[in-house]
Amino acid sequence: MNLLDTNLSAIEEQFDVIIAGGGPAGSAAAIAAARAGCSVLVVDRGIHPRPKVCGCCLAPAGIEALTQLGASSVLNEAQQLSTVRLECGDRIIQMRREGGVAIGRDELDESLLRVAAESGCVILMGSAASFDVDGSVVVRQDKIVRRIRSRVRIAADGLQGTSLDGMSKFEWRVSKSSRMGFGATVDGAALDICREQILMSVHTGGYIGAVRLANGRIDIAAAAHPSIIRGAGGVAPLAAQWLGSHLRIGAGLGAAEWRGTPFLTRRRMQLAYKDVLVAGDASGYVEPFTGEGMSWALATGLAAGNHASAMILSNASSNQWPRIANRIVHSSRMRCWITARLLRHPRLLRSAMHTAQFFPSVADRVASAFGSNLDATIYSRIFTKPAP
Numbered sequence: 310m311n312l313l314d315t316n317l318s319a320i321e322e323q324f325d326v327i328i329a330g331g332g333p334a335g336s337a338a339a340i341a342a343a344r345a346g347c348s349v350l351v352v353d354r355g356i357h358p359r360p361k362v363c364g365c366c367l368a369p370a371g372i373e374a375l376t377q378l379g380a381s382s383v384l385n386e387a388q389q390l391s392t393v394r395l396e397c398g399d400r401i402i403q404m405r406r407e408g409g410v411a412i413g414r415d416e417l418d419e420s421l422l423r424v425a426a427e428s429g430c431v432i433l434m435g436s437a438a439s440f441d442v443d444g445s446v447v448v449r450q451d452k453i454v455r456r457i458r459s460r461v462r463i464a465a466d467g468l469q470g471t472s473l474d475g476m477s478k479f480e481w482r483v484s485k486s487s488r489m490g491f492g493a494t495v496d497g498a499a500l501d502i503c504r505e506q507i508l509m510s511v512h513t514g515g516y517i518g519a520v521r522l523a524n525g526r527i528d529i530a531a532a533a534h535p536s537i538i539r540g541a542g543g544v545a546p547l548a549a550q551w552l553g554s555h556l557r558i559g560a561g562l563g564a565a566e567w568r569g570t571p572f573l574t575r576r577r578m579q580l581a582y583k584d585v586l587v588a589g590d591a592s593g594y595v596e597p598f599t600g601e602g603m604s605w606a607l608a609t610g611l612a613a614g615n616h617a618s619a620m621i622l623s624n625a626s627s628n629q630w631p632r633i634a635n636r637i638v639h640s641s642r643m644r645c646w647i648t649a650r651l652l653r654h655p656r657l658l659r660s661a662m663h664t665a666q667f668f669p670s671v672a673d674r675v676a677s678a679f680g681s682n683l684d685a686t687i688y689s690r691i692f693t694k695p696a697p
């Protein structure tokens with residue numbers, strides 16, 4: 310039986326928790342709530358394998374969140390990472406950065422959803438969820454439409470999610486200076502990069518990263534100002550120009566299927582209201598340079614699943630959620646925001662790289678920008694339903 314192949318007409322009318330989105334945030338929330346004893350429905354509009362623009366580098370904080378979830382087996386086939394190669398203008402530095410892994414998003418997201426299904430969650434793929442102001446969730450799968458109820462609803466549907474479109478309280482605030490993301494996974498011969506290495510190449514108007522996955526293919530992800538993309542004639546020529554500034558490029562790059570994202574830097578006006586909690590990218594995002602989005606998603610997803618179960622099983626309220634969510638990610642998002650501002654001035658970065666060649670402690674500080682620890686004490690609190 311395919312655990313992820315549930316028919317909308319066959320499911321119950323009521324769950325303890327309904328989650329829109331089956332990415333890292335949604336799966337983490339589902340696993341945490343199900344393990345606390347709640348009945349959980351996860352609705353995702355994609356069908357696996359579904360493409361996702363992402364640099365695929367999971368930082369130590371994300372690995373820690375997976376351990377907290379009891380789901381670290383999803384990383385069994387992941388590629389260990391040990392160095393960061395940073396390029397800017399005529400400068401290149403290589404820094405040690407151990408503890409992270411590279412994993413393809415098809416593989417990570419599907420494995421996590423399988424753990425959620427094995428924990429007892431019902432998973433509906435190929436289905437879109439819309440949160441109604443009346444407290445229900447309208448789910449659409451092909452031509453079937455059903456209204457399903459729950460005690461807590463979690464929006465974990467990422468930057469391009471639509472579950473909160475009917476609730477004006479949750480509108481986005483998008484930064485005017487935001488960049489857009491794009492990426493592709495390409496044949497292993499397309500670029501000459503080592504295993505275990507994260508490549509980051511910084512340019513005026515944006516940056517591009519690449520990493521070799523365990524299966525040998527290469528994941529490429531970038532963020533750029535829209536005017537720079539337009540000026541280069543599109544994302545494909547821009548990627549070739551940026552990657553080719555220091556590396557030999559093979560034929561596979563030309564065959565890449567590029568995908569884009571909307572503006573990246575944004576936040577929600579609100580993170581909770583009545584029975585609704587927002588987690589992962591759906592709550593806000595900064596920029597991908599420091600490779601932490603999946604860690605933020607896993608950590609806030611886990612905490613949202615725990616908080617949902619605390620709302621159902623004890624007297625927790627959704628009013629507490631914004632403070633909890635912000636405490637988990639605030640300092641690391643702030644550091645990412647400062648890094649993103651500095652990257653707007655490649656000349657400054659080149660000076661830092663020049664200094665780092667002579668002072669290893671500066672290189673360590675630069676390397677430490679790639680992933681950080683999150684407040685583990687918050688998201689490790691698991692509320693468990695007492696046995697009946």
Ligand SMILES: Cc1cc2nc3c(=O)[nH]c(=O)nc-3n(C[C@H](O)[C@H](O)[C@H](O)COP(=O)(O)OP(=O)(O)OC[C@H]3O[C@@H](n4cnc5c(N)ncnc54)[C@H](O)[C@@H]3O)c2cc1C
Pocket residue numbers: 329330331332333334335352353354355361362363364365366367368371436437438439465466467468469470471472490491492530531532570573588589590591597600601602603604606
């Ligand atoms: C260019 C780029 C590079 C990046 N590089 C890295 C990196 O190297 N490391 C890292 O940790 N992070 C990186 N990130 C960030 C990372 O991809 C995200 O932070 C992460 O995917 C967020 O997970 P999520 O679960 O919140 O959302 P998502 O992964 O976006 O999942 C949301 C899910 O919701 C579903 N959905 C949407 N709307 C609905 C709906 N109405 N109903 C049902 N389902 C719906 C979608 O199908 C999707 O499966 C990068 C991002 C970009 C743009």
